[in-house]
Amino acid sequence: xxxxxxxxxxxxxxxxxxxxxxxxxxxxxxxxxxxxxxxxxxxxxxxxxxxxxxxxxxxxxxxxxxxxxxxxxxxxxxxxxxxxxxxxxxxxxxxxxxxxxxxxxxxxxxxxxxxxxxxxxxxxxxxxxxxxxxxxxxxxxxxxxxxxxxxxxxxxxxxxxxxxxxxxxxxxxxxxxxxxxxxxxxxxxxxxxxxxxxxxxxxxxxxxxxxxxxxxxxxxxxxxxxxxxxxxxxxxxxxxxxxxxxxxxxxxxxxxxxxxxxxxxxxxxxxxxxxxxxxxxxxxxxxxxxxxxxxxxxxxxxxxxxxxxxxxxxxxxxxxxxxxxxxxxxxxxxxxxxxxxxxxxxxxxxx
Amino acid sequence: xxxxxxxxxxxxxxxxxxxxxxxxxxxxxxxxxxxxxxxxxxxxxxxxxxxxxxxxxxxxxxxxxxxxxxxxxxxxxxxxxxxxxxxxxxxxxxxxxxxxxxxxxxxxxxxxxxxxxxxxxxxxxxxxxxxxxxxxxxxxxxxxxxxxxxxxxxxxxxxxxxxxxxxxxxxxxxxxxxxxxxxxxxxxxxxxxxxxxxxxxxxxxxxxxxxxxxxxxxxxxxxxxxxxxxxxxxxxxxxxxxxxxxxxxxxxxxxxxxxxxxxxxxxxxxxxxxxxxxxxxxxxxxxxxxxxxxxxxxxxxxxxxxxxxxxxxxxxxxxxxxxxxxxxxxxxxxxxxxxxxxxxxxxxxxx
DNA sequence: TTGTAAGCGTTATCAG
DNA sequence: CTGATAACGCTTACAA
Numbered sequence: 236x237x238x239x240x241x242x243x244x245x246x247x248x249x250x251x252x253x254x255x256x257x258x259x260x261x262x263x264x265x266x267x268x269x270x271x272x273x274x275x276x277x278x279x280x281x282x283x284x285x286x287x288x289x290x291x292x293x294x295x296x297x298x299x300x301x302x303x304x305x306x307x308x309x310x311x312x313x314x315x316x317x318x319x320x321x322x323x324x325x326x327x328x329x330x331x332x333x334x335x336x337x338x339x340x341x342x343x344x345x346x347x348x349x350x351x352x353x354x355x356x357x358x359x360x361x362x363x364x365x366x367x368x369x370x371x372x373x374x375x376x377x378x379x380x381x382x383x384x385x386x387x388x389x390x391x392x393x394x395x396x397x398x399x400x401x402x403x404x405x406x407x408x409x410x411x412x413x414x415x416x417x418x419x420x421x422x423x424x425x426x427x428x429x430x431x432x433x434x435x436x437x438x439x440x441x442x443x444x445x446x447x448x449x450x451x452x453x454x455x456x457x458x459x460x461x462x463x464x465x466x467x468x469x470x471x472x473x474x475x476x477x478x479x480x481x482x483x484x485x486x487x488x489x490x491x492x493x494x495x496x497x498x499x500x501x502x503x504x505x506x507x508x509x510x511x512x513x514x515x516x517x518x519x520x521x522x523x524x525x526x527x528x529x530x531x532x533x534x535x536x537x538x539x540x541x542x543x544x545x546x547x548x549x550x551x552x553x554x555x556x557x558x559x560x561x562x563x564x565x566x567x568x569x570x571x572x573x574x575x576x577x578x579x580x581x582x583x584x585x586x
Numbered sequence: 587x588x589x590x591x592x593x594x595x596x597x598x599x600x601x602x603x604x605x606x607x608x609x610x611x612x613x614x615x616x617x618x619x620x621x622x623x624x625x626x627x628x629x630x631x632x633x634x635x636x637x638x639x640x641x642x643x644x645x646x647x648x649x650x651x652x653x654x655x656x657x658x659x660x661x662x663x664x665x666x667x668x669x670x671x672x673x674x675x676x677x678x679x680x681x682x683x684x685x686x687x688x689x690x691x692x693x694x695x696x697x698x699x700x701x702x703x704x705x706x707x708x709x710x711x712x713x714x715x716x717x718x719x720x721x722x723x724x725x726x727x728x729x730x731x732x733x734x735x736x737x738x739x740x741x742x743x744x745x746x747x748x749x750x751x752x753x754x755x756x757x758x759x760x761x762x763x764x765x766x767x768x769x770x771x772x773x774x775x776x777x778x779x780x781x782x783x784x785x786x787x788x789x790x791x792x793x794x795x796x797x798x799x800x801x802x803x804x805x806x807x808x809x810x811x812x813x814x815x816x817x818x819x820x821x822x823x824x825x826x827x828x829x830x831x832x833x834x835x836x837x838x839x840x841x842x843x844x845x846x847x848x849x850x851x852x853x854x855x856x857x858x859x860x861x862x863x864x865x866x867x868x869x870x871x872x873x874x875x876x877x878x879x880x881x882x883x884x885x886x887x888x889x890x891x892x893x894x895x896x897x898x899x900x901x902x903x904x905x906x907x908x909x910x911x912x913x914x915x916x917x918x919x920x921x922x923x924x925x926x927x928x929x930x931x932x933x934x935x936x937x
Numbered sequence: 938t939t940g941t942a943a944g945c946g947t948t949a950t951c952a953g
Numbered sequence: 954c955t956g957a958t959a960a961c962g963c964t965t966a967c968a969a
Contacts, residue, residue, distance in 0.1 A: 246948090252962055262940095264963085304944080356686070613955085653961090
């Protein structure tokens with residue numbers, strides 16, 4: 236007998252399928268499929284009947300079944316070091332928004348700057364047969380590299396741009412950022428300029444920035460001075476650094492730094508507060524430059540001079556590049572911005 | 587002849603399937619399936635052969651096909667007002683981390699406090715047949731309510747807790763937060779206490795907070811004074827509010843506020859800076875309480891007294907509740923915390 | 938423009 | 954413990 240709605244099948248979710256809609260609308264199942272994918276190719280009379288049936292049944296197309304049949308999913312995976320930090324949130328936001336505007340969904344996971352966690356996130360994503368994958372930075376372990384290159388889908392690396400690499404990259408050059416900060420301070424007349432690393436070892440982008448800084452120093456015949464704090468909490472690390480560099484240089488012969496570039500604004504903020512508490516005049520006795528332009532940076536006293544990475548743009552452009560690769564972008568929406576973006580130095584009071 | 591690897595099929599992604607693995611390992615396909623889902627039920631000899639074949643072929647199980655067949659996906663959708671604000675990021679982070687620890691993936695979308703966008707996000711998620719759905723707040727439009735209740739999957743509402751509602755909720759009471767702030771100031775001796783709303787109309791949780799504030803005021807025979815700023819940018823709105831309430835009360839008869847509760851720390855920070863610039867003594871002439879405990883709040887001068895919502899806990903507990911509902915949580919991992927969480931008042935310098 | 942048949946890659950079912 | 958078979962809900966390929 237198998238009357239719709241009266242028989243109970245053994246498997247399945249129990250929800251309306253394309254066949255239920257077809258039966259109710261008295262059309263073939265494939266016509267219902269076309270109604271969703273190529274509405275223009277379904278006659279108006281049938282469209283109306285289908286629409287009514289869809290509404291009556293509360294039918295929602297099963298995208299998993301669709302993806303399986305067509306081997307095209309509209310899911311895009313993104314691995315980001317962390318979601319809750321001040322840095323990457325705007326990238327996730329703009330990436331997700333741009334995707335959903337085009338009917339794609341974001342699958343998200345975080346790596347905490349760990350190559351191992353990145354690998355397992357990528358591995359987990361791959362099972363969902365995503366249409367594309369986005370990772371952060373250009374440093375991955377071999378297993379991840381292999382997974383990414385073997386996946387046969389577009390892969391975009393964000394937040395880092397190295398002209399020597401082949402994958403699509405959307406980001407900026409951290410080396411250039413380090414240079415930018417150093418040149419800025421040099422032009423202001425500072426000579427004893429130090430750089431404070433992130434105590435978080437996995438943050439290799441900060442190492443690139445210190446490389447850029449060191450290159451500029453040597454270019455001017457100056458000695459680079461890179462300090463690696465031991466404290467884990469960023470505010471504490473910043474405090475430790477400014478004490479070592481500007482308040483009480485430890486080793487004999489060391490001269491106090493006139494200016495310090497910090498790997499990020501958290502470190503810089505910790506240093507700023509500690510410096511003030513110790514009576515250090517900023518920028519008079521020691522200028523400070525951060526990186527990140529975190530929300531609090533303009534609110535500090537003195538407000539923090541820092542370099543602002545284009546987080547929102549990265550997310551948006553990465554999404555557009557992927558959509559282009561997937562052929563999902565109408566020609567009118569094409570975006571002509573470059574993938575190599577610039578960071579803006581925000582001049583405030585601290586340097 | 588159809589030899590594996592030599593023939594080109596007409597459909598499919600071209601990647602290794604469970605059948606390829608089965609053929610290479612000389613076992614039935616279903617045994618390969620069991621190897622992944624119930625490893626204990628596959629004999630050791632075969633397990634070894636399967637493992638080798640999996641490795642050789644670089645086989646990754648297609649989770650879409652698996653979900654379709656079993657009608658169980660390991661995807662969980664979350665709709666959050668915004669990703670990049672300081673508020674929700676830690677919830678997303680802890681939610682995602684807890685899920686992935688248990689083999690589930692996070693599908694994310696943002697609503698920007700718009701009921702319409704929330705609806706379309708939920709609708710889009712539903713097509714992926716998620717195992718569960720998380721939404722923010724208890725305010726949804728009728729269509730969303732219908733989608734959620736008709737989905738037949740666990741739904742958790744976060745960031746809000748109203749004992750009168752049936753769905754699982756993990757959050758705190760915004761009314762209680764408003765009361766908490768008002769009582770704190772009252773206990774400190776303040777009487778002319780004002781409340782500044784969020785200029786963002788969709789943020790109904792802020793309205794709950796002002797309700798709580800108003801209740802406490804009336805309880806003490808005091809007149810509530812709720813100010814709704816017109817400026818859109820939060821810092822500007824805060825500035826506008828403190829000018830109206832504490833610097834130059836506009837209407838005749840108005841007395842200056844001795845203390846102001848702000849709907850969030852952004853508003854409070856804007857007010858703090860504007861007040862200082864105008865020579866207002868804080869908290870001497872006007873005390874300020876915020877909400878959110880944003881990262882910059884301890885760094886302001888004076889540092890901001892505020893109420894800290896349990897963002898990280900919300901995400902973690904919501905994930906655990908879902909996993910419990912799905913039967914995916916070993917009894918040992920059961921979590922006994924309540925779903926109604928408390929907010930902590932962080933006493934700093936501004937009040 | 939519409940329909941039929943045959944998959945997509947996996948798991949539920951049931952029989953060994 | 955293992956396997957054959959038939960779904961899962963949809964789309965491709967091809968025919969009408």
